[in-house]
Amino acid sequence: MFMIVGKALWLIARPGNLLVLLLAIALLALALGRRRFGGRLLVGTTAVLVSAGILPLGTWLMQPLEERFPAVLPARVDGIVVLGGSIDATITEARGQVTLNDSAERLTTMVALAQRYPDARVIFSGGAAAVDLPPVREADRVSAWLEGLGLAADRFLFERDSATTYENALFSARLAQPKAGETWLLVTSAFHMPRAIGVFRALDWEVAPYPVDFRTPLDFYSVFVNLTLVDLAVKEYVGLIAYRVSGRSAEWFPGPAQPSAHRKGDGGGLQTSPSR
Known part of the structure; x- marks a missing residue:
């Protein structure tokens, strides 16, 4: 609902x-x-x-979101969670082949990180997010896309039931069962990272953010691009407010600091019941 x-x-x-x-x-x-x-x-x-x-209004709104977390890779990674949103469900369903959208870097980064950390578990989280279409579970399409690239599907774990960022975190936690002391990497678009981190913290799962898919700065002016950035930025700010008010996020505007109030043994005591 x-x-x-x-x-x-x-x-x-x-x-x-x-x-x-x-x-x-x-x-x-x-x-x-x-x-x-x-x-x-x-x-x-x-x-x-x-x-x-x-005016570069979209850039002004997007930069605080995109610059909130630095893109730093830990020396050791036990697991990687990649959030969905990289596939155009409408065209994919209509044409019968996987069609990537502007957030495709989430997937290409997933493949690169899987190779960089060969011992890490990799979870792709993406279900059917559209409400006006036949259900297209993104995880299923990503699995087929990886097989098309010649990558072994059993190298990855797929969470296929989530429809929101909150469910991405909740269902991935159930699948991952992270243990105390483990380092998990979270991959999503830079502008979406603050909201995503807020959700993971609300579930007491501290993850290391690795933002990708940057949209700023722009070295050209385009009315269409500027309006698109305004749409994306406003959606995230509205999402931050809605998630905080509903209890799905731990903070109004999550930042790189990791408050002890949101940590319970670095992944221990994870809340996986949809009570929030």
């Missing part, structure tokens, strides 16, 4: 969609003779749209 409500609200509140909706309301108001209201709404919405597209 949390996922369905969240996705429904985001469909409306997403900055790009919201601006288009406001423009439509402004034009409708003008057509109905509400010129004063429609004119003001049209001018205001257009000003915001142009500003968001021309």
Whole structure:
């Protein structure tokens, strides 16, 4: 229910969609003779749209998220958790072949880290996150993608039931059963790392963050790219607030410090019941 409500609200509140909706309301108001209201709404919405597209607003919003955690690899790694979100479920289902999206670096990094740490367990966590499509479990598609690359599927563990970041952490914890003293690496997009770390800490699983898939800084200006970054950044900030309020995250804006209040034996005493 949390996922369905969240996705429904985001469909409306997403900055790009919201601006288009406001423009439509402004034009409708003008057509109905509400010129004063429609004119003001049209001018205001257009000003915001142009500003968001021309100014590097997306970069300004994304950089605090992406720079929150440094990309540092530990000398020893016992396990690696890679979060899903690298496959375009719509095209994959329609075309019958795995189609990667802009977050494909999560997968390519997974393969590279699996080779760098040959003794580490590797978990890919990704279920069916879309609510308006036939269920496409991302883990199943990733397994087929790895086999297509000639990589042994038994080298990886697949968590295929999660639909949210919280479930990524919860179900991966059940699968990994991390022990005290183990070092687990978490791989996800840099802008998504703060929210992901907050969830893992809320479950008392301290993981070492390894952010990938950076989107900033940009050395060019594009209205489409800027608006896309605004959408991504706003989604993460809204997600941080929603997860903290609902108890799914341990902090408002998780950072690289590891507070002792969120540690119970470096993975011991892990809470794996969906009580939050």
